[in-house]
Amino acid sequence: MKPLLMLLVITAPAWTKDTCLECHAALEGRLGKPAEQFKDDIHAHRGFGCAACHGGDPSSADPKVSMSPSRGFRGVIPRRQVPEMCARCHSDAALIHRFKPQQRVDQLAQYRTSVHGKRLAQGDLGVATCADCHHAHGIREVRDAQSPVHPLRLPETCAGCHADPKHMKGRAVGTAQFAEYRNSVHWKALAERGDLSAPSCATCHGNHGATPPQVKSVAAVCGGCHALLEEMFSRSVHKVAFEQMSAPGCVTCHGKHEILPPSPKMLAGDGSVCASCHESQSKGARAAMHMARRLAELQAANERSGRILARARQSGMEVSEAELRQREAADRLVKARVAVHTFDLAAFEAPVKEGLAIAAETYRSGEEALRERDRRRKGLAFSLAAILVTIGGLWLAIRRVESAPPGELGR
Amino acid sequence: MAVTETEPARRGWFEERLGLDSVRAFLRHKTVPRHSGTMWYYFGGITLFLFLIQVATGILLLLYYRPSPAEAYESVQFIMTRVEFGWLIRSVHSWSANLMILTAFIHMFSVVFLRAYRRPREVTWLSGIMLLGLALAFGFSGYLLPWNTIAYFATKVGTDLAGDVPVIGPWLARFLRGGDQVGGGTLTRFFGFHVAVLPAVTTVILGLHLALVQKFGISTPPKVEEEARRTGVPIPQMPFFPNFFLREMIAWYSALAVLGALAALYPWELGEKADPFAPAPAGIRPEWYFLAPFYTLKLIPSRVWIFEGEVVGIIGFGLLALCWVALPFWATRRDGSERTRLVTGAAVLLIAYLAVFSALGYFR
Amino acid sequence: MHGRVAKMAKRGTRRGLVQWLLGSGLAASAASFFYPVWRYLNPPEIPEASANEVSAGKVNDLKLNSAKIVKFGSTPALLIRTGESSWQAFSAICTHLNCTVQYRDTTRQIWCACHNALYDLNGRVVSGPPPRPLEEYTVHVRGDEVVISRRG
Numbered sequence: 001m002k003p004l005l006m007l008l009v010i011t012a013p014a015w016t017k018d019t020c021l022e023c024h025a026a027l028e029g030r031l032g033k034p035a036e037q038f039k040d041d042i043h044a045h046r047g048f049g050c051a052a053c054h055g056g057d058p059s060s061a062d063p064k065v066s067m068s069p070s071r072g073f074r075g076v077i078p079r080r081q082v083p084e085m086c087a088r089c090h091s092d093a094a095l096i097h098r099f100k101p102q103q104r105v106d107q108l109a110q111y112r113t114s115v116h117g118k119r120l121a122q123g124d125l126g127v128a129t130c131a132d133c134h135h136a137h138g139i140r141e142v143r144d145a146q147s148p149v150h151p152l153r154l155p156e157t158c159a160g161c162h163a164d165p166k167h168m169k170g171r172a173v174g175t176a177q178f179a180e181y182r183n184s185v186h187w188k189a190l191a192e193r194g195d196l197s198a199p200s201c202a203t204c205h206g207n208h209g210a211t212p213p214q215v216k217s218v219a220a221v222c223g224g225c226h227a228l229l230e231e232m233f234s235r236s237v238h239k240v241a242f243e244q245m246s247a248p249g250c251v252t253c254h255g256k257h258e259i260l261p262p263s264p265k266m267l268a269g270d271g272s273v274c275a276s277c278h279e280s281q282s283k284g285a286r287a288a289m290h291m292a293r294r295l296a297e298l299q300a301a302n303e304r305s306g307r308i309l310a311r312a313r314q315s316g317m318e319v320s321e322a323e324l325r326q327r328e329a330a331d332r333l334v335k336a337r338v339a340v341h342t343f344d345l346a347a348f349e350a351p352v353k354e355g356l357a358i359a360a361e362t363y364r365s366g367e368e369a370l371r372e373r374d375r376r377r378k379g380l381a382f383s384l385a386a387i388l389v390t391i392g393g394l395w396l397a398i399r400r401v402e403s404a405p406p407g408e409l410g411r
Numbered sequence: 412m413a414v415t416e417t418e419p420a421r422r423g424w425f426e427e428r429l430g431l432d433s434v435r436a437f438l439r440h441k442t443v444p445r446h447s448g449t450m451w452y453y454f455g456g457i458t459l460f461l462f463l464i465q466v467a468t469g470i471l472l473l474l475y476y477r478p479s480p481a482e483a484y485e486s487v488q489f490i491m492t493r494v495e496f497g498w499l500i501r502s503v504h505s506w507s508a509n510l511m512i513l514t515a516f517i518h519m520f521s522v523v524f525l526r527a528y529r530r531p532r533e534v535t536w537l538s539g540i541m542l543l544g545l546a547l548a549f550g551f552s553g554y555l556l557p558w559n560t561i562a563y564f565a566t567k568v569g570t571d572l573a574g575d576v577p578v579i580g581p582w583l584a585r586f587l588r589g590g591d592q593v594g595g596g597t598l599t600r601f602f603g604f605h606v607a608v609l610p611a612v613t614t615v616i617l618g619l620h621l622a623l624v625q626k627f628g629i630s631t632p633p634k635v636e637e638e639a640r641r642t643g644v645p646i647p648q649m650p651f652f653p654n655f656f657l658r659e660m661i662a663w664y665s666a667l668a669v670l671g672a673l674a675a676l677y678p679w680e681l682g683e684k685a686d687p688f689a690p691a692p693a694g695i696r697p698e699w700y701f702l703a704p705f706y707t708l709k710l711i712p713s714r715v716w717i718f719e720g721e722v723v724g725i726i727g728f729g730l731l732a733l734c735w736v737a738l739p740f741w742a743t744r745r746d747g748s749e750r751t752r753l754v755t756g757a758a759v760l761l762i763a764y765l766a767v768f769s770a771l772g773y774f775r
Numbered sequence: 776m777h778g779r780v781a782k783m784a785k786r787g788t789r790r791g792l793v794q795w796l797l798g799s800g801l802a803a804s805a806a807s808f809f810y811p812v813w814r815y816l817n818p819p820e821i822p823e824a825s826a827n828e829v830s831a832g833k834v835n836d837l838k839l840n841s842a843k844i845v846k847f848g849s850t851p852a853l854l855i856r857t858g859e860s861s862w863q864a865f866s867a868i869c870t871h872l873n874c875t876v877q878y879r880d881t882t883r884q885i886w887c888a889c890h891n892a893l894y895d896l897n898g899r900v901v902s903g904p905p906p907r908p909l910e911e912y913t914v915h916v917r918g919d920e921v922v923i924s925r926r927g
Contacts, residue, residue: 195871197871197890197905223891224891225891225904226890228889316498331875376498380672380675382803383668383807386800386806389800390664390797390801391665391668394657396792396796397653397793401657471815481827482827494818495815499811499815
């Protein structure tokens with residue numbers, strides 16, 4: 001098959017006839033749609049025709065010839081054979097090298113390690129193959145915003161099966177993931193801010209080798225981006241404790257798909273995450289309460305400083321330097337929240353103390369600005385009084401000048 | 412007159428060298444008519460006073476301001492935060508600019524309603540209109556100097572509109588901007604206009620205006636003149652010095668009080684440094700004195716018959732301005748009588764248009 | 776006769792009052808105008824508005840292959856001593872989500888702790904989420920003082 005394929009490819013520019021497209025474009029429905037979609041296909045743009053995958057002879061207008069098995073025609077590729085068919089080219093390093101030297105050629109190998117690949121090998125036809133995610137005929141590059149595997153569209157593509165109860169019937173994996181992911185900070189970063197570096201399904205699960213991370217590897221997966229947090233966590237007491245419980249890092253507290261913005265409520269109070277393991281009044285629970293309280297303190301101090309500086313600014317005082325310094329206090333709050341993951345009160349206290357000191361400093365700046373404002377108003381009052389006295393004098397002078405009989409004042 | 416012995420000697424020295432006698436004699440004989448509209452006579456003087464304040468505070472600001480995009484905003488921020496009483500000087504300058512334009516308009520409309528444009532005061536009127544234009548030019552050029560976001564985009568819009576003037580538009584826009592875009596070239600140029608070109612031209616025109624006012628004296632409204640003719644009672648006059656002068660001092664001092672209060676209680680904002688690459692913030696507006704024409708242009712559809720809407724608007728404003736400038740010439744009939752109702756009607760319409768469209772431009 | 780003298784006497788005292796009011800009013804208001812102007816004319820302690828150039832300390836303050844954060848106008852800047860007499864300075868604000876970056880001397884790269892971004896010593900993104908390189912500043916050494924300034 002391969003030599004034939006090579007021949008087709010090498011002679012591609014010489015083709016003037018592609019009877020597959022010519023006939024099928026004139027058909028309706030199931031038979032016509034692929035021809036229409038193929039116009040946008042990257043393979044078409046690179047000179048591959050229908051025969052590259054389906055076989056047959058595209059130079060003959062006679063269906064008995066063009067679609068003859070003796071010319072290699074295969075018709076619709078059976079699901080189970082799709083990965084191997086695509087891999088005929090896409091695992092051929094020398095071939096792909098002629099089009100995109102940097103493109104990977106191990107997709108099939110990866111696929112075989114995936115849940116989809118393993119199940120397909122066992123005969124489960126309800127799992128994804130290449131054509132389900134990339135589509136069969138209008139295949140676009142991943143970076144094309146209309147491709148179903150573009151980062152912004154990938155979650156919907158996965159959800160096509162994974163959120164469909166009918167499709168997932170009888171499977172253990174459930175269908176809540178997509179809805180949960182849509183509530184998460186990662187989806188918001190991706191969809192609302194357009195941050196293409198934000199994770200979608202494939203970022204954590206892999207794309208061709210799609211497999212949920214094992215318990216031991218979850219922290220490493222999150223740590224791919226959240227490196228500092230993973231480092232802190234792995235040096236903390238929770239790492240060993242979680243390992244003993246066979247609980248995965250990160251997702252035990254933050255959730256798998258519905259990762260929400262963290263808040264001090266996770267530490268203490270009703271429905272806190274810590275309370276789900278730590279009994280109240282235990283060492284852990286008290287540490288959690290302490291951290292929650294200190295975070296609330298720092299946040300309140302920041303808000304106080306923010307309010308007084310805003311008041312000073314609205315009265316016309318220039319407080320941009322103090323407001324800049326206040327940003328450093330806000331930074332410390334972020335650092336403190338991050339430091340929670342060390343689960344070490346000493347490491348946690350350091351940014352909290354710094355933040356409180358800076359907030360106190362900026363609060364004093366705000367007070368000074370308001371005092372300066374009052375001084376200005378007193379100065380204004382003085383000059384207004386002086387002006388009023390002068391105006392009074394002028395008015396009296398006018399009265400004097402105009403009430404005196406002519407001649408008396410020497411005029 | 413109770414004078415000490417040394418005074419005549421001192422007086423004599425200055426008089427001999429400066430010829431003050433003629434000035435004193437003139438002042439002694441200068442009078443101001445006294446009638447129900449006398450209070451409007453103060454507004455010219457107040458405008459002059461505010462202009463003098465602008466010159467003084469402007470010179471003070473010049474000591475610290477730097478006219479380049481890299482430093483302009485920071486130097487104004489420096490004046491506001493680090494220089495002692497810098498906030499006061501800058502706020503007074505900004506407030507006084509606005510008050511001056513307001514009093515200039517009031518002065519102009521009071522001249523119209525008191526008919527002070529009549530023969531032989533037509534050139535006084537023309538020089539006055541030129542001064543109003545110069546004041547608006549001062550306002551437009553000065554607005555850009557702090558190089559903040561709102562000023563940058565307002566200048567962009569303003570110079571774009573200049574580009575829509577027929578025939579000379581593109582040249583005019585390029586001349587104003589110092590290039591194809593609003594940038595460092597514009598800032599340098601506007602600075603040059605604001606501190607050198609405009610003051611020089613204003614000095615000449617202002618000198619002419621004041622000299623003509625002294626030459627022809629203060630005009631009396633026709634109604635008062637008629638009344639005097641009818642009853643035979645001469646028009647009551649107030650000596651300029653000291654009566655009117657003292658009153659004018661009260662007016663000037665009150666203006667000072669208002670300025671000080673505004674500067675201290677409502678200091679002028681600085682905003683953020685202009686970023687030419689950032690998109691224009693929503694709701695960019697020029698200063699209030701440009702709001703009426705600005706809003707009118709927004710209302711004109713983008714195409715009127717075969718012409719571009721903005722060009723129609725600009726030509727319209729040009730024609731309106733021309734009519735207004737030529738007021739003394741169509742306000743008086745060939746036989747010398749006044750088209751009083753026409754002039755009053757036109758002035759009231761103009762005031763209404765300016766007030767309504769400025770308000771609309773502000774709130775929409 | 777008496778009335779006229781009394782009137783003149785009253786005028787006399789009135790005149791005194793008027794003069795006093797005018798005199799003191801003028802003096803006080805003049806003082807309230809000229810005092811601020813006088814203070815304004817005296818240059819303040821820091822005579823320059825420096826948002827385009829900042830002194831970043833002495834040459835010997837930084838060891839080779841180390842860095843520090845310096846306040847530059849309204850934002851932090853990262854100053855790195857890459858060699859005996861070679862320096863680099865960048866805006867310390869990560870172009871991803873505005874966290875403050877830091878220098879990693881072990882790998883000679885600039886790192887952002889928030890999402891593990893890495894920049895090289897030219898400010899270009901090596902890996903991670905940032906969409907743009909770091910803004911680069913110019914560094915001059917004047918005598919024994921290191922000065923950071925904006926480019927262009």
